[in-house]
Amino acid sequence: MSATGATAAEGGDHSHEGTYSGGPWSWITTVDHKRIGVMYGLSAFFFFLVGGIEALLMRLQLGSPENTLIDPDLYNQLFTMHGTTMVFLAIMPLSAAFFNFIVPLQIGARDVAFPRLNAFSFWLFFLGALFMNASFLFGGAPDAGWFGYANLTSTQYSPGMRIDFWVIGLMVLGVSSIAGALNFIVTIINLRAEGMTFMRMPLFTWMTLITSFLLVIAFPAITVGLVLLMFDRMFGTLFFDPLAGGDVLLWQHLFWIFGHPEVYILLLPGLGMVSEIIPVFSRKPLFGYAFVVYSGILIAFLGFGVWAHHMFAVGLGPVANTVFSATTMLIAIPTGVKIFNWIATLWGGSLRMQTPLYFSLGFISMFIIGGLSGVMHASAASDLQQTDTYFIVAHIHYVLFGGVMFALFAGMYYWIPKITGRMLSDRLGKLHFWIMLVSFNVTFFPQHFLGLHGMPRRTFTYESGLGFEAMNLMSTVGSMVLGASMLIFLWNVLRMLRKGEPAGANPWEGSTLEWSTTSPPPHYNFRVLPTVHSRDPLWAEDTGDSMPGDDPSVADPHMPGPSFYPLLSAVGIIVMAAGALTTTFPVVFVGVGVLLFGVYGWAFQPLEH
Amino acid sequence: MSHTEAAAMEVHSATGLSSRKILMWTFIGSECMLFGSLITTYLVYRGKSVVGPYPEDLLNIPFITVTTFVLLMSSLMMVLALAAVQRGDMKWGKVWLFMTAFLGMVFLGGQVFEFTHFVHEGLTLKTNLFGGTFFLLTGTHGAHVAVGVIWLLSLFLLAQRGRLTQANAETVEIAGLYWHFVDVVWIVLFTLIYLLV
Numbered sequence A: 001m002s003a004t005g006a007t008a009a010e011g012g013d014h015s016h017e018g019t020y021s022g023g024p025w026s027w028i029t030t031v032d033h034k035r036i037g038v039m040y041g042l043s044a045f046f047f048f049l050v051g052g053i054e055a056l057l058m059r060l061q062l063g064s065p066e067n068t069l070i071d072p073d074l075y076n077q078l079f080t081m082h083g084t085t086m087v088f089l090a091i092m093p094l095s096a097a098f099f100n101f102i103v104p105l106q107i108g109a110r111d112v113a114f115p116r117l118n119a120f121s122f123w124l125f126f127l128g129a130l131f132m133n134a135s136f137l138f139g140g141a142p143d144a145g146w147f148g149y150a151n152l153t154s155t156q157y158s159p160g161m162r163i164d165f166w167v168i169g170l171m172v173l174g175v176s177s178i179a180g181a182l183n184f185i186v187t188i189i190n191l192r193a194e195g196m197t198f199m200r201m202p203l204f205t206w207m208t209l210i211t212s213f214l215l216v217i218a219f220p221a222i223t224v225g226l227v228l229l230m231f232d233r234m235f236g237t238l239f240f241d242p243l244a245g246g247d248v249l250l251w252q253h254l255f256w257i258f259g260h261p262e263v264y265i266l267l268l269p270g271l272g273m274v275s276e277i278i279p280v281f282s283r284k285p286l287f288g289y290a291f292v293v294y295s296g297i298l299i300a301f302l303g304f305g306v307w308a309h310h311m312f313a314v315g316l317g318p319v320a321n322t323v324f325s326a327t328t329m330l331i332a333i334p335t336g337v338k339i340f341n342w343i344a345t346l347w348g349g350s351l352r353m354q355t356p357l358y359f360s361l362g363f364i365s366m367f368i369i370g371g372l373s374g375v376m377h378a379s380a381a382s383d384l385q386q387t388d389t390y391f392i393v394a395h396i397h398y399v400l401f402g403g404v405m406f407a408l409f410a411g412m413y414y415w416i417p418k419i420t421g422r423m424l425s426d427r428l429g430k431l432h433f434w435i436m437l438v439s440f441n442v443t444f445f446p447q448h449f450l451g452l453h454g455m456p457r458r459t460f461t462y463e464s465g466l467g468f469e470a471m472n473l474m475s476t477v478g479s480m481v482l483g484a485s486m487l488i489f490l491w492n493v494l495r496m497l498r499k500g501e502p503a504g505a506n507p508w509e510g511s512t513l514e515w516s517t518t519s520p521p522p523h524y525n526f527r528v529l530p531t532v533h534s535r536d537p538l539w540a541e542d543t544g545d546s547m548p549g550d551d552p553s554v555a556d557p558h559m560p561g562p563s564f565y566p567l568l569s570a571v572g573i574i575v576m577a578a579g580a581l582t583t584t585f586p587v588v589f590v591g592v593g594v595l596l597f598g599v600y601g602w603a604f605q606p607l608e609h
Numbered sequence B: 001m002s003h004t005e006a007a008a009m010e011v012h013s014a015t016g017l018s019s020r021k022i023l024m025w026t027f028i029g030s031e032c033m034l035f036g037s038l039i040t041t042y043l044v045y046r047g048k049s050v051v052g053p054y055p056e057d058l059l060n061i062p063f064i065t066v067t068t069f070v071l072l073m074s075s076l077m078m079v080l081a082l083a084a085v086q087r088g089d090m091k092w093g094k095v096w097l098f099m100t101a102f103l104g105m106v107f108l109g110g111q112v113f114e115f116t117h118f119v120h121e122g123l124t125l126k127t128n129l130f131g132g133t134f135f136l137l138t139g140t141h142g143a144h145v146a147v148g149v150i151w152l153l154s155l156f157l158l159a160q161r162g163r164l165t166q167a168n169a170e171t172v173e174i175a176g177l178y179w180h181f182v183d184v185v186w187i188v189l190f191t192l193i194y195l196l197v
């Protein structure tokens, strides 16, 4: 392995540094943040489609009353894996794809602070995602909901390996997320370009930093919950056994102390993207930059004090319910601040109505609807009527699909030209936007009424004659069109790869540093590291000496060489996971051995060759 | 070890701090949340066991006070090791590194003895909530000590072969950050589990 690594590094060491060597091995051993970003993006989009198909199957089942297309057992697996997949395998890694590709470019760095740790995060995510989905082939997928409430997950009520796949898979994904987040915190704090103070950082970089802190702080809580559950299932401990004094609500607390910040882990990157796109397509700087930054920090901070709004119905008592209602409603304030800042940026701007702006505006409007229904069940009294009904399903999809996915699509249309060097079709993009917007609302708006009329969620069917038929049918038809709208996006991407127009360095006349280098950027990003004097360096007048660009008289910078050890270390962890899953402890020890070998190889392999 | 993971990127550091140190501090922040959640679980379940043995039947405070003292002394050794490496005195650097790891192993030995004793007295993971929370919490801490011991012994062996020198003082410093953190966690656990029975 080291021989291959060394050869590849020699090829990439001097004059060919700007171009990539091809071949699968160069991808497997890459430590380049851009390639890792692309791999994150492709695998996340794949799992987005998998989660989408799971959702469409459920909608087919619910299209008519007393339908027998999908039996209750499969239905439980589908809604569990749909939630788990969309949260952990689609949205989070799609954000990670942008953290990887865009953030080092935005802060004027050549890579992240720890390139091999970055590769390790990706491989661990990818293998963990495969591990979780392998459950479909071995006795069925996890089926206790993405929240996995105790003691539904006990061996008594969930025998077999389904829950073990979920518990161990989430632990693996957690390690990957924490490792990635630590890396991005250090990268953003320490690798900013000369002159880029914190209050000159692009908003997307800011939101990445805040999201990374949330990850690092929130994930340990669910990790402990998962460890307790794993011990209960594997070693017969009594943590969630009420007969032995255990408290099933402890799981809910640990899960939601993670789970609510997780909402902002999903949301804040999207807020950052929209905060980049709106100024560029309004041709004016973001209104109230500092307010947007501070409200992001405030949202993250308050996000740790609201978890029990997911537990209003469990009987915590009026005092706790009142406090958590109040803190939850408080979050509407910083969120509203951001919305007003975006609108004020648009106000009086010379708007360029192109696809990224369309999706950003779609994001704002759908997110407002999701926010409003959120404030409704922030009130404990109102929530008791709405909890576990389709009203909540509508709310979460207005926030996470209408909100986050619209923002992520805005980000994709905005940054894919930088990533591939080619333009997506604006016409197809707008077609995608309108079909997605309309079908999204047709799918999810009726679910508000279904919920208020009492249709419970997570139930595989409903009786006829309850007045649910028409709106369910409408929702199902909408979801099919929504799924089909993804085909337009895929077609647009394929078309771009075949015959997209060259993008040039700065197709949108953006103001941030990623637009100052070529599209796609060279291996080393910037031949000369940039210096910035303002928040919008490419829009500033004084860029003459600060943006030297690609000065050919400067030698190619040395870049870290490829390494096989990050993947090997990740494989070690997956072997451990497989051993724990089947409780074959020799396999666990083999995994530990592989991990140790990988870590030592990693520690002693020089970064540059 | 002359090339560190972050070396190539550290053409400049925006804060003037080492990237590896920021990484370790942030990691420690995350670990605080991990131990915080475990400690909360222990406290929530304190006094909730429905069958014995109970903490007051088993906990041997004088014995644990001794191993706690040993772990505290290992932190002192760590300080001496770093000081020696920083001034280029690798002879004493090696001695103190080894002593740190050795005292860590003594602490772990004490924990193994304690666990074995408890199992003989009829307390296992499955006996009651005290058994589950106690073994999980102190066991997680013990696993952290074990990782630290392996790390310190690796540094010691590197120093033996002359591959750890004054130039790598930061590597020792980062291992020290981790070691002191694990030590501080034990002070909290010792107080909550043993002193406030």
Ligand SMILES: [Cu+2]
Residues within 6 Å of the ligand: A259, A260, A263, A306, A307, A309, A310
């Ligand atoms: Cu919440």
